[in-house]
Amino acid sequence: MSADTVKKFISFDALPGFLARVAETGTVYAPRREGGAVVYRPLKPGDAPELGARPTESCKHVVFPRSETLFSFDLKAERPALTESPEPGPAVVFGALSCDARGFLAFDPVYNGSGTGGSARDTYYLRRRSRTLLVVKACKSALNTCFCNWVGGGPASPQGADVLAVETEQGLVLDILSEQGAAFAESLPAASEAQAGAALAAVKAVEDSLPGAAELSAAPAALASLFSSAEFWKNESAHCLYCGACTYLCPTCYCFNITDESDGLSGVRLRSWDNCMSPLFTLEASGHNPRPNKADRLKNRVGHKFSYYPSLHAGRFSCCGCGRCIKSCPSSVDIRKIVLDAVKEAANV
Ligand code: SF4
Ligand code: SF4
Structure with missing residues (x-):
């Protein structure tokens, strides 16, 4: 988290109402408990995301559904037809892990044709990806299975995020990282100096708590x-x-x-x-x-x-x-x- 970026603030009490307003123009996915798992699901109006829980699954299904209909066909009809699946609407993933946002960055060059593996562009992926805003919630601690720092990431890495949310005692400080992120948080007040300072301290604390990274260049x-x-x-x-x-x-x-x-x-x-x-x-x-x-x-x-x-x-x-x-x-x-x-x-x- 940089001291130079624009920072907004939202209290925990105000969060469900704010997300309900966002959901009026698109689907808001957020961590929810289902049975013994924590999964990213569309948030119902008034629900609060489970920001303290670490999602069992990644949020890749928002841009790459488990199973998706590409088109339907009817060759029996008098005029045989192929019908494209409908265009997806806008989506927000609120409370993605920073590693999950970096996961999207691994998808991108494969599906947008910019890597050296090929130039094909995948329409189905790209249309979802371009309409998805990522609000990453910085981790407050690392598990003993986490190794984001071995591979260029970190518990509060801004890579791939439109907004980086950091939990403080009173609420979330939102670090604005893209134009889309700025539009998302436009209605929110600026974070005070004290709130921004608390967020920077929280990020430093979790980064310092991580064991050193292994050297993987070989x-x-x-x-x-x-x-x-x-x-x-x-x-x-x-x-x-x-x-x-x-x-x-x-x-x-x-x-x-x-x-x-x-x-x-x-x-x-x-x-x-x-x-x-x-x-x-x-x-x-x-x-x-x-x-x-x-x-x-x-x-x-x-x-x-x-x-x-x-x-x-x-x-x-x-x-x-x-x-x-x-x-x-x-x-x-x-x-x-x-x-x-x-x-x-x-x-x-
Ligand atoms: S590595 Fe583990 S999780 Fe993966 S296929 Fe083998 S047993 Fe299953
Ligand atoms: S640690 Fe690496 S390989 Fe394992 S699930 Fe996460 S991204 Fe995939």
Whole structure:
């Protein structure tokens, strides 16, 4: 958080009313408790977001729905027709984690054609992305699974955010980071010097509480050098159940599958999240599978995030260090350990 940016203030009491007004012109997604999980859901008027809870899932589904209808078709009709899905409306994610906002930055070059991996632009992603405003809520503490600071982030990183909200005793100080963020917070009063000072102190406290970052600059080359090391990957993947929890919860996993669901000659074309830890991900129609075992699949997942993606996107890792894959893995597979093991192993080869 910079001392130089415009800062606004909203009290906790005023927040539900403010968000209800925002929701009159679009959908406001915010953390909500559902069963044992904290998920980003559309906020009902008058509801307060659960800002103290750490979302179990990322908010990537706001711009990349779990399953989305691309178009419907009716080839039975007298005049066969394809009907595009309706344009999405504006959305605000209020209370995103800073790592989740950085996750969007990993999606962007893949879907907007600006990376060196290809020039295709994905209309379905881009139209949601351009209409989504991100209000990041700075974390007040880090979990032992968090490692955002290893990969260029931090608990109050402004990267990818339109507004950075920092909790103080009386309410939220909103650091305005984009034009859209300024429009969002236009009706709110400026933060006082004391409020802005309290926010800066809160950010410093949480940043200071984080353990030091591991040095990962050697990771891309190390992982590339271990591509053919079957033994290394067999050991690292020994406990993996290939359940896919890591991919579905990951804010930077962007693979999808396309399916047609039809009743005879009419139906819909869907795009749905896919999961590279599943053997079905690469199963070809011939029956051949280039990644038949879990070692191959884990190598691909880790290698993609820490080696192949950086080689296509200016050295940036496609992991934001949220730690969800570590926290939610039923077999305690820890991506940090795999990357550090790879760096060590490559240095010893
Ligand atoms: S969550 Fe764990 S067990 Fe499941 S696929 Fe991922 S690494 Fe394997
Ligand atoms: S790989 Fe794991 S730590 Fe990295 S962004 Fe995905 S879920 Fe988070």
